[in-house]
Amino acid sequence: MTASIATAAASVVPCWSCKGPVATRALFCSVCGAVQGPGTIDHFSRLGLQPTFDIDLDLLEKQYFGFQRRLHPDRFAAKSAKERALSQSQATALNEAYETLKDPLKRAAYVLDLKGHKVDLTACGTINDPVLLMEQMEKREAIAEADTVDTITKLSAEADTEVIACQCHISAAINAGAFEEAVHLTIRLKYLAKLAEEARTKKTRMTRAMR
Amino acid sequence: MSDDGLVLLQLHEPGETPVPHQDEAGLAVGIDLGTTNSVVAFSFDTEVEVLKDENGKALIPSVVHYKDDGSVVVGREAREAILESPDQVVSSIKRLMGRGLEDVKSLAGTLPYDVEVPPEGGMVRLRVAGRTLTPVAISAHILMAIKDRAEQAMLGKAVTRAVITVPAYFDDAARTATKDAARLADIEVLRLVNEPTAAALAYGLDNSVEGLYAVYDLGGGTFDISILKMEKGVFQVKATGGDAVLGGDDIDHAVAEYFLAQRQAGAAITAGEVKQALMTARVAKECLTGRQSGEWMIELDGTASRHSLTRDELEKLAAPFVERTIEICRGVVEDAGIDVSDIQGVVLVGGSTRMPLVRKRVAEFFGREPLSDINPDEVVAVGAALQAEALTRGSDTLLLDVTPLSLGIETMGGIVEKVIPRNTPIPVAMAQEFTTYQDGQSAMSIHVVQGEREMVDQCRSLARFVLRGIPPMAAGAARIRVTFQVDADGLLTVSAQEMTTGIEQHVAVKPSYGLSDDEMANMLRDSLVHAKDDMAQRLLTESVVEARRSVLAVKSALGVDSDLLSDDERQAIDAAIEAVETACAGTDRDAVNAAVETLEDSTKGFAEKRMDRGIRQALAGVSVERLDDALGGE
Numbered sequence: 001m002t003a004s005i006a007t008a009a010a011s012v013v014p015c016w017s018c019k020g021p022v023a024t025r026a027l028f029c030s031v032c033g034a035v036q037g038p039g040t041i042d043h044f045s046r047l048g049l050q051p052t053f054d055i056d057l058d059l060l061e062k063q064y065f066g067f068q069r070r071l072h073p074d075r076f077a078a079k080s081a082k083e084r085a086l087s088q089s090q091a092t093a094l095n096e097a098y099e100t101l102k103d104p105l106k107r108a109a110y111v112l113d114l115k116g117h118k119v120d121l122t123a124c125g126t127i128n129d130p131v132l133l134m135e136q137m138e139k140r141e142a143i144a145e146a147d148t149v150d151t152i153t154k155l156s157a158e159a160d161t162e163v164i165a166c167q168c169h170i171s172a173a174i175n176a177g178a179f180e181e182a183v184h185l186t187i188r189l190k191y192l193a194k195l196a197e198e199a200r201t202k203k204t205r206m207t208r209a210m211r
Numbered sequence: 212m213s214d215d216g217l218v219l220l221q222l223h224e225p226g227e228t229p230v231p232h233q234d235e236a237g238l239a240v241g242i243d244l245g246t247t248n249s250v251v252a253f254s255f256d257t258e259v260e261v262l263k264d265e266n267g268k269a270l271i272p273s274v275v276h277y278k279d280d281g282s283v284v285v286g287r288e289a290r291e292a293i294l295e296s297p298d299q300v301v302s303s304i305k306r307l308m309g310r311g312l313e314d315v316k317s318l319a320g321t322l323p324y325d326v327e328v329p330p331e332g333g334m335v336r337l338r339v340a341g342r343t344l345t346p347v348a349i350s351a352h353i354l355m356a357i358k359d360r361a362e363q364a365m366l367g368k369a370v371t372r373a374v375i376t377v378p379a380y381f382d383d384a385a386r387t388a389t390k391d392a393a394r395l396a397d398i399e400v401l402r403l404v405n406e407p408t409a410a411a412l413a414y415g416l417d418n419s420v421e422g423l424y425a426v427y428d429l430g431g432g433t434f435d436i437s438i439l440k441m442e443k444g445v446f447q448v449k450a451t452g453g454d455a456v457l458g459g460d461d462i463d464h465a466v467a468e469y470f471l472a473q474r475q476a477g478a479a480i481t482a483g484e485v486k487q488a489l490m491t492a493r494v495a496k497e498c499l500t501g502r503q504s505g506e507w508m509i510e511l512d513g514t515a516s517r518h519s520l521t522r523d524e525l526e527k528l529a530a531p532f533v534e535r536t537i538e539i540c541r542g543v544v545e546d547a548g549i550d551v552s553d554i555q556g557v558v559l560v561g562g563s564t565r566m567p568l569v570r571k572r573v574a575e576f577f578g579r580e581p582l583s584d585i586n587p588d589e590v591v592a593v594g595a596a597l598q599a600e601a602l603t604r605g606s607d608t609l610l611l612d613v614t615p616l617s618l619g620i621e622t623m624g625g626i627v628e629k630v631i632p633r634n635t636p637i638p639v640a641m642a643q644e645f646t647t648y649q650d651g652q653s654a655m656s657i658h659v660v661q662g663e664r665e666m667v668d669q670c671r672s673l674a675r676f677v678l679r680g681i682p683p684m685a686a687g688a689a690r691i692r693v694t695f696q697v698d699a700d701g702l703l704t705v706s707a708q709e710m711t712t713g714i715e716q717h718v719a720v721k722p723s724y725g726l727s728d729d730e731m732a733n734m735l736r737d738s739l740v741h742a743k744d745d746m747a748q749r750l751l752t753e754s755v756v757e758a759r760r761s762v763l764a765v766k767s768a769l770g771v772d773s774d775l776l777s778d779d780e781r782q783a784i785d786a787a788i789e790a791v792e793t794a795c796a797g798t799d800r801d802a803v804n805a806a807v808e809t810l811e812d813s814t815k816g817f818a819e820k821r822m823d824r825g826i827r828q829a830l831a832g833v834s835v836e837r838l839d840d841a842l843g844g845e
Contacts, residue, residue, distance in 0.1 A: 012822070015764075018765065018768040020768050020772065021822050031770075032764040065445045069445070072699070073638065073698070074402065074610065080753075092640045098636065
């Protein structure tokens with residue numbers, strides 16, 4: 001009984017404006033209409049989405065636009081300072097959620113984080129896995145040595161395909177509950193994405209030089 | 212809304228009701244504060260009117276004439292005075308907003324201004340007609356003239372608020388300078404909107420376009436290119452880029468250099484003569500939009516010379532600048548992660564897009580004829596006016612913009628560590644943790660820069676600040692979390708917190724190219740407007756807005772839960788509400804604040820009872836998420 005009282009009490013907080021009860025997750029107070037703070041909820045819940053790596057990007061955008069329409073600071077330009085500040089915090093939180101979930105690499109790391117498996121994407125340079133290291137070095141060399149538009153176009157396409165393939169593997173691993181493997185694949189995705197980017201940049205440069 | 216599609220009542224969403232008594236705050240206009248020309252427009256029910264002078268002219272030349280008698284003239288008349296008294300006239304001041312001496316462009320080795328830099332460095336000052344003026348003060352004079360124009364056109368109604376557009380590629384210093392100028396001119400800035408985004412808004416609403424669009428904006432002094440996704444009233448900037456010092460002015464410079472090189476080398480030319488040569492060059496460039504060739508006269512130092520120029524020659528002079536814009540377009544298309552062929556349309560903005568060479572190269576690059584059916588000189592002001600109305604009266608459209616430049620901090624060896632990458636949607640906040648490298652270290656210096664290069668000296672310095680009061684700890688033990696926040700105007704604020712102790716730090720940011728608070732205060736005191744009264748008025752308005760919100764909140768609460776109150780309690784609250792309403796009708800800010808405080812006190816018991824009821828209901832399984840349930844996407 002005490003536990004349920006605590007739960008009930010935790011689900012309701014005082015609205016900063018009218019001081020009455022408001023659900024912790026509500027965006028607006030149902031009584032006085034004042035915008036509430038963003039609170040601390042995960043990015044998926046914030047955008048009203050199921051917490052999965054296999055996200056529908058069109059739905060993500062639609063949800064993001066829908067929430068921004070109501071919470072963006074432009075909707076509060078003529079309001080009190082407090083409401084303007086809260087709307088800015090809300091919009092900032094929405095942008096962070098959107099930017100994280102939009103990008104497959106950040107999304108993978110985030111989903112794994114929610115499952116209790118940290119992926120350190122900021123650790124730069126060092127690859128601990130000798131197989132991955134070898135593979136990356138070979139591919140990087142191939143890109144550096146590519147001297148015709150045809151070669152680089154082929155390499156760039158290959159790199160893009162590998163990125164997509166890796167994303168599929170991450171999805172499969174997460175769905176199978178093989179989180180250790182998914183962490184490993186996510187680190188791999190980071191390097192594959194970097195490689196694909198390098199190949200694309202070189203391809204653009206070489207194609208431009210041809211003209 | 213009702214099922215049969217009949218809308219009986221236009222209901223506002225909670226939190227979206229327009230502020231009552233909004234007319235008290237004065238009209239809100241859209242201002243395109245341009246390098247060469249400025250334009251002001253007003254929108255009502257999305258019908259936009261570009262406000263014109265008595266001669267029917269929309270463009271206000273962004274030129275200021277500081278006369279001997281101390282009077283200040285802005286616009287056409289000031290521009291005409293360039294030939295007569297060049298030393299008293301300032302033009303293209305926008306290029307110096309938030310800029311240092313190294314940014315001022317010379318002609319034939321002579322600067323077009325008599326400039327000085329304060330001993331501690333920072334934004335340049337101009338010596339004009341015996342006065343020393345900051346670019347902020349000069350821009351404020353232009354804004355005051357725009358405000359006058361708007362008030363005349365609006366039949367004497369007060370114009371107090373505005374959306375002001377800035378180049379998307381403007382850095383933080385230039386944005387802050389623009390906002391400061393508006394403050395000096397007694398205009399409340401509702402929002403700084405990026406010029407290409409404003410133009411897209413004007414096009415999007417007019418032509419109900421959908422999909423990916425590019426906005427190519429080449430003005431007098433700045434170049435912007437933005438790629439936007441437009442969908443059902445949402446204008447989402449995918450990527451933006453540009454050059455804050457690339458525009459028609461540079462072509463004028465090239466033409467003027469060309470003319471001067473044809474003259475016999477004589478005595479060094481003066482700043483005034485530079486201005487005259489630039490003006491002649493501009494006239495020549497504009498003439499060659501419609502003609503193939505022409506001849507112009509330059510009179511310097513008492514001797515006149517004739518100069519002929521053909522369109523081919525002009526295009527050779529202009530080509531490097533135009534090619535640079537195309538190069539920037541290429542980068543932005545890449546940044547947006549799209550292919551040129553994905554773009555459904557290209558919108559031309561800015562007077563310089565009238566040049567046939569620009570149109571030709573833009574059409575070639577994007578593989579389609581660009582759109583220019585809204586006057587490229589007016590389209591930005593039209594968008595700004597629409598946004599001003601949206602911000603003050605509500606709207607279904609939404610602008611989602613991004614940061615144009617990466618924001619970073621200096622680390623060891625002068626290397627930049629990026630904190631917020633370019634093209635990140637705003638508002639945005641990012642935190643970075645720092646630690647100490649010496650035992651007992653109590654302070655730490657942080658240098659914030661903006662730009663894409665890896666080395667600090669190749670980026671633009673934004674601000675330096677010192678974090679003090681770090682509790683004494685072993686090296687590496689302190690954890691200082693610095694949060695960088697960019698708001699919807701694209702302006703940066705910084706805050707810091709020591710994480711092991713929770714000590715919050717106030718961060719005094721000293722802008723590298725801004726004005727100090729003292730300087731701003733002095734300028735406000737000296738400005739033509741009565742800044743002090745004005746400040747008091749603003750504070751009063753803010754208090755009244757807050758008070759009205761409190762009253763509305765209490766009234767809403769009474770609407771649902773008044774049964775919790777005894778008659779006495781109810782009477783006390785009603786009396787407190789009345790006291791607030793009375794105070795709001797007056798002009799005493801302290802009285803308003805005091806009445807609000809009394810109201811808060813008198814509703815404390817009521818609030819507790821409401822919370823109790825809420826928790827009891829939650830316990831009984833009654834959802835308080837009446838609104839939350841309905842949430843979701845569109």
